[in-house]
Amino acid sequence: MSLITLDDVTKIYPKGTRPALDDITLHIDRGDFVFLVGASGSGKTTLLSLLLREEEATDGEIRVAGNDLRRLTNRQVPQYRRSIGFVFQDYKLLNNKTVWQNVAFALEVIGTSRSTIRTLVPKVLQTVGLSGKEKNYPHELSGGEQQRVAIARAYVNHPQILLADEPTGNLDPTTSLGIMEVLDAINRTGTTIVMATHNEEIVNSMRKRVVELHNGKIVRDEQHGSYDSALYFPDCDVESKASNANAVRTSEGQDEVSGRQAGTSDAMAVEASADDPDAKFRPQRSASPQASATLGVAQSLMASENGDEGIARLAHSVHSGRTGRYGEVFQSVETTMTWGKGLSAEDIAAKREQEEAYAKRHGTNVETSGPHSHEGQPSDEQAVQPQQGGADNSRVAPPAPPSPPAPPMPPAVDGEAATQRVDGTQATSETQDTSDAQNTNDADGKESQQS
Numbered sequence: 001m002s003l004i005t006l007d008d009v010t011k012i013y014p015k016g017t018r019p020a021l022d023d024i025t026l027h028i029d030r031g032d033f034v035f036l037v038g039a040s041g042s043g044k045t046t047l048l049s050l051l052l053r054e055e056e057a058t059d060g061e062i063r064v065a066g067n068d069l070r071r072l073t074n075r076q077v078p079q080y081r082r083s084i085g086f087v088f089q090d091y092k093l094l095n096n097k098t099v100w101q102n103v104a105f106a107l108e109v110i111g112t113s114r115s116t117i118r119t120l121v122p123k124v125l126q127t128v129g130l131s132g133k134e135k136n137y138p139h140e141l142s143g144g145e146q147q148r149v150a151i152a153r154a155y156v157n158h159p160q161i162l163l164a165d166e167p168t169g170n171l172d173p174t175t176s177l178g179i180m181e182v183l184d185a186i187n188r189t190g191t192t193i194v195m196a197t198h199n200e201e202i203v204n205s206m207r208k209r210v211v212e213l214h215n216g217k218i219v220r221d222e223q224h225g226s227y228d229s230a231l232y233f234p235d236c237d238v239e240s241k242a243s244n245a246n247a248v249r250t251s252e253g254q255d256e257v258s259g260r261q262a263g264t265s266d267a268m269a270v271e272a273s274a275d276d277p278d279a280k281f282r283p284q285r286s287a288s289p290q291a292s293a294t295l296g297v298a299q300s301l302m303a304s305e306n307g308d309e310g311i312a313r314l315a316h317s318v319h320s321g322r323t324g325r326y327g328e329v330f331q332s333v334e335t336t337m338t339w340g341k342g343l344s345a346e347d348i349a350a351k352r353e354q355e356e357a358y359a360k361r362h363g364t365n366v367e368t369s370g371p372h373s374h375e376g377q378p379s380d381e382q383a384v385q386p387q388q389g390g391a392d393n394s395r396v397a398p399p400a401p402p403s404p405p406a407p408p409m410p411p412a413v414d415g416e417a418a419t420q421r422v423d424g425t426q427a428t429s430e431t432q433d434t435s436d437a438q439n440t441n442d443a444d445g446k447e448s449q450q451s
């Protein structure tokens with residue numbers, strides 16, 4: 001029996017002019033990874049809201065993990081939501097709490113003992129690559145790091161279902177890759193993931209099940225599916241980038257179809273071996289089943305040879321600069337400046353000065369020459385630059401890119417980008433003892449407690 005079933009479900013909002021969901025039927029099995037795709041307004045968020053029981057269906061039956069959501073009383077809803085992790089596009093962290101406190105809070109509200117919290121929080125933070133950031137506040141983190149906190153908070157209770165609404169929507173391709181690695185590893189422990197996204201690069205690389213919505217109806221439900229965002233974002237700028245990207249692909253002789261087929265069978269092999277995905281990583285000693293699961297994810301993340309083909313493809317795609325139509329258009333200023341190298345605005349400015357001085361000395365053009373521009377490769381200095389405060393703290397070593405793109409020359413350093421960086425010099429977190437996390441109040445946190 002499926003873990004999630006929607007049968008003939010319709011949702012009409014009170015002020016809606018048409019059904020947001022129109023008689024949809026969808027069954028999702030335990031352990032599935034499902035991408036919900038479709039144009040803006042097609043009903044993706046509505047579907048997730050119904051599963052989270054934030055909204056109620058106008059018609060039809062929804063069952064989640066044995067719960068008939070029509071029969072759930074309002075008093076039972078909070079308890080129900082605790083069995084589901086939820087990750088939002090805009091993170092929804094508690095800004096007045098540290099990383100540790102944000103994650104611990106999710107456990108406190110369900111009455112987890114302090115000792116279990118002390119065991120679980122560091123493990124889940126390790127899982128998402130945030131060890132060392134425990135005392136930072138959300139404003140001291142990059143977008144990718146904030147999303148990792150949100151995932152840690154959603155996953156710390158090891159829910160059987162994790163719903164994610166555009167979790168990479170605000171992130172650059174490199175950072176998104178790190179987030180997908182975490183979600184993929186979580187999925188491999190058996191957690192069912194339903195993720196709404198517009199990011200075709202992710203969908204096409206991961207080749208999971210794809211459910212496509214259009215005007216509230218399911219128009220496609222495909223195993224190992226793909227997605228063409230140009231259908232939904234037919235902007236001319238995007239279109240021209242798309243044709244350029246396709247030209248690059250063709251000239252490189254990349255066989256999309258055969259690649260896809262190979263990937264499909266690989267993906268199937270991964271799924272076939274997923275009957276007991278925890279087995280390989282099961283820890284010898286652990287405080288609880290939750291701790292085991294969390295540690296399992298951490299171990300699978302660190303054992304890169306266990307990474308699945310979808311992530312490898314995504315890493316290859318991102319690192320070779322094929323960031324896709326949507327990705328290119330939505331690259332953040334921060335990424336454009338650093339190309340995911342984790343360089344601070346100050347570092348970039350210094351590097352720029354260095355290059356200009358070099359060009360002046362040698363009478364060459366700064367765009368085409370300089371100490372760090374040989375053959376279009378990033379300099380060694382850039383490559384080994386510590387990731388302090390960088391967009392992606394993942395410990396996962398993605399497959400080596402065959403030929404990394406030259407880092408784009410940075411535009412003038414602006415204050416906005418500078419403030420997005422985490423430079424680790426903030427004093428606020430230093431005064432906060434980690435143990436305070438266990439003494440957090442809940443009054444102010446209720447507003448955004450996830451799930």
Ligand SMILES: Nc1ncnc2c1ncn2[C@@H]1O[C@H](COP(=O)(O)OP(=O)(O)OP(=O)(O)O)[C@@H](O)[C@H]1O
Nearest residue numbers: 013014015016020039040041042043044045046047
């Ligand atoms: N609270 C609401 N009241 C009335 N109409 C709503 C409400 N929320 C969503 N809708 C409508 O329901 C439809 C589906 O919206 P939904 O947010 O589910 O789409 P979506 O696919 O998630 O879009 P996006 O990709 O932009 O997030 C849209 O027509 C939207 O305007």
